[in-house]
Amino acid sequence: MGTSLKEDDIERQKVLTVAYRPKVKYAWATGIAIGRFLMGLRAGEILGTKCEHCGRVVVPPRTFCEWCFKESNTWVKLPDTGIVNTFSICYITADTTRVKTPLIPAVIGIDSTTNAGFLHLIGGVKPEDVRIDMRVKAVWLDASERKGSITDIKYFTPLK
Numbered sequence: 001m002g003t004s005l006k007e008d009d010i011e012r013q014k015v016l017t018v019a020y021r022p023k024v025k026y027a028w029a030t031g032i033a034i035g036r037f038l039m040g041l042r043a044g045e046i047l048g049t050k051c052e053h054c055g056r057v058v059v060p061p062r063t064f065c066e067w068c069f070k071e072s073n074t075w076v077k078l079p080d081t082g083i084v085n086t087f088s089i090c091y092i093t094a095d096t097t098r099v100k101t102p103l104i105p106a107v108i109g110i111d112s113t114t115n116a117g118f119l120h121l122i123g124g125v126k127p128e129d130v131r132i133d134m135r136v137k138a139v140w141l142d143a144s145e146r147k148g149s150i151t152d153i154k155y156f157t158p159l160k
């Protein structure tokens, strides 16, 4: 049993506070499908999987087809082009920093897939010019800078 804090204790800083920055290191397994997808990005390729039962092609790749409930282990190299399925214009970053030049996160439907795509950024275009169904193409980091991450693609830009 302790002593309850009162509002005044906090306002007058009678409460001891300690700034602590934990040194936490962590790792995780990507899994078979996402691991191969990330290695593809490092090589400058977008890889998906195709279900041999229904023909559906998806990205990010999966090892099963949720339409058929069957294995989906046929790998396909996809084009780095697609369409903007939806987008937003954000003046606040993920870490809540305000920005004057907005970020434009979008769901990109990658060509040759069946209702499948991923979230990424739109760039190289004025926010007011972005449209749903706009055709876009990946802008990649230089090969020497790629790490096997979705950010190996800098952004998607309108296809000219």
Ligand SMILES: [Zn+2]
Pocket (backbone or CB within 6 Å): 051, 052, 053, 054, 055, 056, 065, 066, 067, 068, 069, 070
């Ligand atoms: Zn299927």
